[in-house]
Amino acid sequence: MRKKYPIEYSEQEWREKLSEEQYRVLRQKGTEAPHSGKYNLHFQNGEYHCAACNAKLFESDQKFESGCGWPSFDDAIEGSIEYVQDRSFGMLRTEILCANCGSHLGHIFDDGPTETGQRYCVNSASIEFEPKSK
Numbered sequence: 001m002r003k004k005y006p007i008e009y010s011e012q013e014w015r016e017k018l019s020e021e022q023y024r025v026l027r028q029k030g031t032e033a034p035h036s037g038k039y040n041l042h043f044q045n046g047e048y049h050c051a052a053c054n055a056k057l058f059e060s061d062q063k064f065e066s067g068c069g070w071p072s073f074d075d076a077i078e079g080s081i082e083y084v085q086d087r088s089f090g091m092l093r094t095e096i097l098c099a100n101c102g103s104h105l106g107h108i109f110d111d112g113p114t115e116t117g118q119r120y121c122v123n124s125a126s127i128e129f130e131p132k133s134k
Contacts, residue, residue: 026103034069037124055100
């Protein structure tokens, strides 16, 4: 039985709402090529939202340069992320989903350099940035 989310659309509606790349990543659990995403080396002050439903996921002060090729965060906004065991490709990982719409964001690893010890490895296609006004 599939989990219900506060925001739900049919797959056709998701296709119409998202770009082809966003649909592939967010709805089909794809991954963008390393070092290719627009937010990989992006460090402005603001918030990162789910590209599918606009839910607030990360603050800019949670972002760090990991060198892995994808945007990396050491924590998420409380309650914004759903954690799911992922056994694809013969690996055991923890997938991160938007808790508001169930869209795939990336994975979380326990190799972060900050005090949280975590690295949320996120696809740029799955997030949108909103600058904070001064």
